[in-house]
Amino acid sequence: MTNSSKVISDRAAISRTVLNSLAEHAVEIAPVLEKTLFPEGTPPNLTVAQLVSALQGLLESATEAMTAADLAHTRELADDVAPRALLDERAGILNALLLSLRTTLASTYGPAVAAAYGIPTQIPEEVETLLHVAVMVERRLRTRPLDEPPKIKSLAIAPQAVAEDLGMAIASLRSSLSVVDRERREAQVSQSAKNLAMSRWLAIYQGVATTACGLYALAGKAELADGIRPTARRLSGLPEEEDTAPSTERPHIHG
Numbered sequence: 423m424t425n426s427s428k429v430i431s432d433r434a435a436i437s438r439t440v441l442n443s444l445a446e447h448a449v450e451i452a453p454v455l456e457k458t459l460f461p462e463g464t465p466p467n468l469t470v471a472q473l474v475s476a477l478q479g480l481l482e483s484a485t486e487a488m489t490a491a492d493l494a495h496t497r498e499l500a501d502d503v504a505p506r507a508l509l510d511e512r513a514g515i516l517n518a519l520l521l522s523l524r525t526t527l528a529s530t531y532g533p534a535v536a537a538a539y540g541i542p543t544q545i546p547e548e549v550e551t552l553l554h555v556a557v558m559v560e561r562r563l564r565t566r567p568l569d570e571p572p573k574i575k576s577l578a579i580a581p582q583a584v585a586e587d588l589g590m591a592i593a594s595l596r597s598s599l600s601v602v603d604r605e606r607r608e609a610q611v612s613q614s615a616k617n618l619a620m621s622r623w624l625a626i627y628q629g630v631a632t633t634a635c636g637l638y639a640l641a642g643k644a645e646l647a648d649g650i651r652p653t654a655r656r657l658s659g660l661p662e663e664e665d666t667a668p669s670t671e672r673p674h675i676h677g
Contacts, residue, residue, distance in 0.1 A: 458480065459473070459476035459477065459479075459480060460476055474634075474637065477630045477633060477634065478630075480626055480630060481626055481627060481630045481631075484619075484622055484623045484626040484627070485623060485627075487619050487622070487623070488616075488619040488620055488622070488623040490619075491612070491615050491616040491618075491619035491620075492616055492619075494612050494615065494616070495609070495612040495613055495615070495616045498605075498608055498609045498612040499609055501605060501608075502602070502605040502606070502609060505598065505601045505602050505605055506602055506605075508598050508601075509549065509595070509598040509599060509601075509602050512591070512594045512595045512598050513547075513549050513552060513595055513598075515591055515594075515595075516552060516553075516556055516588075516591045516592065516594075516595050517545050517546075517547070517552060519587065519588060519591055520541055520545050520552075520555065520556060520559065520588075521545050523536075523539075523541060523559070523579075523584060523588075524536045524541040524543075524545070526577065526579060527539060527541070527579070529573075529577075530572045530573055530574060530577045530578065530579070531568070531570045531571075531572060531573070532570070532573075535568075535570050538562070538566065539559055539562045539563060539566065540555070540558045540559050540562050541555075541559055542555060549595070549599055550599075552595075553592060553595060553596065553599070556588060556591070556592050556595075557592060559588065560585050560588045560589055560592060563581040563582070563584055563585035563588065564581070564582065564585045566581070567581075568581045624657070627652065627656075628652050628657060631650055631651065631652040631656075632652055634647075634650055635647040635650060635651055635652075638650075649664060
């Protein structure tokens with residue numbers, strides 16, 4: 423009796439790996455697969471057609487969930503546009519108010535007075551820094567007396583009145599910043615949900631496509647297996663040419 427060739431023995435070893443794995447884990451995975459493929463209960467007298475239909479339904483469900491998560495994230499990002507525009511507008515108003523106050527104080531009372539109220543020569547653009555500076559200026563306007571005489575009396579300012587205007591601008595900007603922060607957190611949540619749906623789709627797609635390839639091969643339909651094989655491009659989210667080619671809608675498989 424001759425020994426098997428190396429080519430055959432290697433393939434036999436590969437087969438043994440699969441067969442041993444199935445023998446060891448069949449009982450373990452069967453209940454999980456039943457719940458996954460047949461969430462409403464395994465049909466009595468299960469047929470191969472029902473198995474194929476269940477695989478199709480599983481992938482369809484994962485694809486729909488992924489699409490829905492993507493749409494939800496897109497809507498969440500769209501919701502952020504108006505609040506962010508309002509934030510930019512209110513930041514511009516506060517920036518202009520501080521700039522106008524510094525110009526007025528410097529020209530009417532002198533640069534030293536403008537500096538005494540904590541107004542920097544360059545008004546910050548970043549919102550958090552702008553708010554910090556504005557709060558400091560408002561506090562000094564309320565607590566530091568403006569004893570210096572104005573160069574032109576008609577241009578004199580009332581610190582308490584300016585502080586009121588500044589306080590309202592600060593409150594408006596804080597309100598907008600709070601809304602934008604909330605939208606950002608909601609976008610992070612929707613992004614996480616989208617990422618989870620994409621990961622689940624990838625796992626299900628790979629499992630279903632690989633199983634379908636095996637079923638086609640066993641049925642003697644190797645050309646069908648070639649058309650749906652989970653290639654490296656597909657697994658990375660890039661469609662093959664045949665995935666985007668115009669085609670008629672595939673009919674659903676019913677068990």
